[in-house]
Amino acid sequence: ARAAAGRAAFPASHLDRHPHELSGGLAQRAATALALVGDAPLLLADEPTTGLDRDLVERTVDELRAHTRADGRALLMITHDLAAAERIADTVAVMYAGRIVEIAPAGAFFGSPGPRHPYARGLLDALPERAFTPVPGAPPELGALPPGCAFAARCAAADPLCRTRRPMLTEGVACHHA
Structure with missing residues (x-):
């Protein structure tokens, strides 16, 4: 002890x-x-x-x-x-609204090429030693998630597909635009 x-x-x-x-x-x-x-x-x-x-x-x-x-x-x-x-970490998994949106080796996530999902990029950009830029908007209610991507309302790259179809986790990222 x-x-x-x-x-x-x-x-x-x-x-x-x-x-x-x-x-x-x-x-x-x-x-x-x-x-x-x-x-x-x-x-x-x-x-x-x-x-x-x-x-x-x-x-x-x-x-x-x-x-x-x-x-x-x-x-x-x-x-x-x-x-x-x-x-x-050896591997980083980022969750948004209860779902994994990105899984990446820690070196690639924190270094180059960096995160591929817009929310994961936003998390790093919000750090004081980085751009210190907050992620815009507010997270959705977990009991009433939208039909598409839960991050779509806060994402500058969101399009109609993002708002209607939930992106699957493919090759380590769940985003229609990654």
């Missing part, structure tokens, strides 16, 4: 504390430490860096990567933190 706590930057002096005595960041690190104790072939990490300072984000993703790589384990990380995803 002490070794896992140390790897997750969780203070050993807090090991005997109750969950309600921990801050959000400490609780997050405790959850990471627990995940590092097991020997599961697949580690599912849902927003493992939420509430952490950037230094701890980097340390956490580095530990998750080392834990999974050391013994051939797999990691599925769900995150909104694109910097963390870039640091840890």
Whole structure:
């Protein structure tokens, strides 16, 4: 427990504390430490860096990567933190309105040629270190998705086909224009 706590930057002096005595960041690190104790072939990490300072984000993703790589384990990380995803991912899958719209190798997604789906491009362009341009419009209601592409109302390239027929995920992208 002490070794896992140390790897997750969780203070050993807090090991005997109750969950309600921990801050959000400490609780997050405790959850990471627990995940590092097991020997599961697949580690599912849902927003493992939420509430952490950037230094701890980097340390956490580095530990998750080392834990999974050391013994051939797999990691599925769900995150909104694109910097963390870039640091840890081999493959990136971008979802919009509950559907995967792009799957790409991380190097190609974050580098060249970059994302092919307009929403995925918009996510990267919204980052402060990039163009810092917000994605226009608002996402649709998940309980009332439009018949075509869920992103069509926000997409500059949308045409009548986009509004009537949902694009299939083909060659890693779900877009009529990619």
